[in-house]
Amino acid sequence: MKTIPRLRFAHLPTPVEPLPRLSAALGGQLRLSVKRDDLTGLAMGGNKTRKLEFLLAEAQANGARTLITAGAIQSNHCRQTAAAAAKFGFGCILVLAGDQPGDVSGNLLLDHLLGAEIVWSGRVEREKVLQDTFQNAWAAGRRPYLIPYGGSNPTGAAAYAFAMQEMLQQVDPQPDWVVFASSSGGTQAGLVLGARLFGYTGKVLGISVDETSTVLQQRVAALAEATADLLGENLAFTPQEILVNAGYLGGGYGVLGDPEREAIRMFARSEGLMLDPVYTGRAAAGLVDLVRKNYFSAGQSILFWHTGGAPALFADRYDELGTV
Numbered sequence: 001m002k003t004i005p006r007l008r009f010a011h012l013p014t015p016v017e018p019l020p021r022l023s024a025a026l027g028g029q030l031r032l033s034v035k036r037d038d039l040t041g042l043a044m045g046g047n048k049t050r051k052l053e054f055l056l057a058e059a060q061a062n063g064a065r066t067l068i069t070a071g072a073i074q075s076n077h078c079r080q081t082a083a084a085a086a087k088f089g090f091g092c093i094l095v096l097a098g099d100q101p102g103d104v105s106g107n108l109l110l111d112h113l114l115g116a117e118i119v120w121s122g123r124v125e126r127e128k129v130l131q132d133t134f135q136n137a138w139a140a141g142r143r144p145y146l147i148p149y150g151g152s153n154p155t156g157a158a159a160y161a162f163a164m165q166e167m168l169q170q171v172d173p174q175p176d177w178v179v180f181a182s183s184s185g186g187t188q189a190g191l192v193l194g195a196r197l198f199g200y201t202g203k204v205l206g207i208s209v210d211e212t213s214t215v216l217q218q219r220v221a222a223l224a225e226a227t228a229d230l231l232g233e234n235l236a237f238t239p240q241e242i243l244v245n246a247g248y249l250g251g252g253y254g255v256l257g258d259p260e261r262e263a264i265r266m267f268a269r270s271e272g273l274m275l276d277p278v279y280t281g282r283a284a285a286g287l288v289d290l291v292r293k294n295y296f297s298a299g300q301s302i303l304f305w306h307t308g309g310a311p312a313l314f315a316d317r318y319d320e321l322g323t324v
């Protein structure tokens with residue numbers, strides 16, 4: 001395997017913890033555990049920290065001076081990119097979708113604290129605003145480096161291949177299932193590649209947060225292949241072998257519904273574990289529903305891969321979570 005440049009700032013390995021009270025609350029037939037990637041460090045943690053170790057190394061190698069990326073108002077990826085920029089002395093421009101909201105809370109508050117410049121895309125397509133912002137920064141001599149949505153290119157996704165290797169060194173026997181929130185697909189692409197490279201034989205199930213399974217399966221398979229290529233490995237992945245469940249899209253991206261509310265409370269009250277309203281709350285809601293539907297076989301072990309995101313709990317739009 002080829003080695004690719006990496007900075008080291010994530011708090012690794014992240015812990016794996018058993019979830020006995022949650023397992024009991026869900027009927028006691030399964031052994032649930034959690035991989036705490038909400039504890040990766042870098043301005044309150046999350047899965048983007050791992051990706052940024054590789055993306056920042058590439059930005060430095062390219063002589064970049066300004067990081068530019070895009071996301072939703074409550075983007076964890078944008079918050080963590082802003083933190084990485086601050087830590088390594090880059091400027092940071094975030095293109096956030098929509099219009100500037102009336103409140104500044106949750107991740108957006110942290111973006112401001114971290115000194116990021118924010119460009120609101122308004123009604124214009126975010127991708128176009130991103131390209132324009134990049135061109136302007138380039139013309140102004142700011143040496144911009146573009147980090148794609150979610151940090152999900154082969155460089156970012158490679159981090160999750162190594163995360164799979166890390167988990168396999170911590171857990172014996174291997175869990176039967178790894179379950180997590182999947183959106184831009186970098187996490188899942190890295191995990192399925194890591195499974196192939198490092199011998200994980202269980203199942204890697206992404207709960208889609210905002211995409212149909214067809215779109216996400218294609219994206220993940222293509223990205224896993226491109227990531228393998230980056231690491232000098234010639235491996236093929238087909239969309240059919242990528243496990244995605246898109247049955248929990250609810251009211252759409254970022255819309256908190258009853259299933260997310262229930263899952264967030266259940267994890268909090270049985271294990272003292274904080275999920276987030278957008279990603280892990282939705283993935284956990286899917287997991288809880290699948291357990292209740294006997295999707296998993298009795299006696300199986302399930303590792304819930306916590307991908308972070310809890311700062312969004314403090315966004316004004318999710319205030320209602322604070323009511324009993």
Ligand SMILES: *Cc1c(COP(=O)(O)O)cnc(C)c1O
Nearest residue numbers: 076183184185186187279307309
């Ligand atoms: C970005 C993110 C995800 C999704 O990861 P992808 O690699 O984009 O699929 C899941 N959970 C949280 C908390 C995130 O911020």
